[in-house]
Amino acid sequence: MRHGARAWAALLIVLAVSVTTALTGCSGTGDDRGTASGGQREERWRPRPGLAWQWQLDGRVDAAAADVPVYDIDGFENGAADVARLHRAGRKVICYINVGAREDYRPDKDAFPRSVLGRPNGWQGERWLDIRRISLLRPIMERRFDMCREKGFDAVEPDLVEGYSHDTGFPLTARDQLRYNRMIAGIAHERGLSVGLKNDLPQIPQLVDDFDFAVNEQCAQYAECARLTPFIEAGKAVFHVEYTEPTHRFCPVSRELGLSSMRKKWELGVWRRAC
Template structure:
């Protein structure tokens, strides 16, 4: 027991979060990152953290990145259904809502139905863990603000998002809060980092300040704004900011370190 306590103390003194139930990796604020969901993963990008697709990324790529000192985060769509995924048949028809406007083949989920969605999300988390990933980037975590076809409330969203965080942590995975900036004050304590799209363009970067104040990383991406325009503002907030194209290929333009 003494040896176990010593090991736990050493882990908790590093970039690992610890609770009575286990531990998981937590990114350091200011860590550089790459966000690639399309094409062969370009492992030459000089980023500390890679966010890549859960289903489309080979385990060998995950292992190679980690052997090179990188951390790897699995992207999964938590709040919406994607018809091309290998587990698409696991989603009951009754939880499938309206299509997402910009993304063919995607439909919002009825996140009120935790009884039906928790087994599917748990299986995805388990696949992420078994593939060797360090953490999870769950997308579409703000369905209560969207035209989903369901009467989803803010409280429904909090329950679902907290379930996602719990499922990740139960498997030793860190977990990020994707967008959902309106609920940051309620969720910052349960998520290990934030992943944000377009907070500069949407004039809402200040809503992520609780993550920075808590010493947690904020991974931020803009699509339609030049780095010269947004980098001074977001790096001053302590964010790790990059610019990408909407197809999220291998191209990478990072803000210079402050």
């Protein structure tokens, strides 16, 4: 095809995509997708507020356990076949990965130098990471996110991104955390994956533009759910869970704020009670 014909064809494609987007709007799974350069890869998934979800980090994932459009599952313990099964059931799938602590039960545990290992974080087999050591940690996290992409996940839930507010054994600052969290978001986006900000409520104003959605635990228990409104106002989903609060106490506020809320048991198995 000659240059002029190619240009006209490209223009027609852009116009067709624009018209289709305007006519179809948001899909049932909160998609906001277009065609990337060259038509080889779609833009990353952008979940909208109000999407129901399932969060299961324990046991074999059952695509029929919850009739919801979003599943959040462990990235190491589930394979490409599990992700594909969820996709066939019409689910978007989030890859849970710990980016703030080293877990001694993961297959890449030996990749972490001893110099980056801090104090135990309260979970068996886990120690905080020195997130200031970007040059050491970035390659490890890149490999983990590569795994999520290769298994077909749509997004990543990076856990423990608020080490600066804990006793990690390192003198971490809020600035250290912002730098690290933005690096994590960048690694996901470079791979076409959307990424959620897990907890870290104080830094939401600085990070809402870097992340595609939020994941929160217990904001109702600590009367902090209103702090998540920047994500909702930006058209980004907030996936929220409570463990001890009964649903009648937090669901009315969750619905008013636009959160995707449910109650779960601590082990994060199949059981859920949604708002």
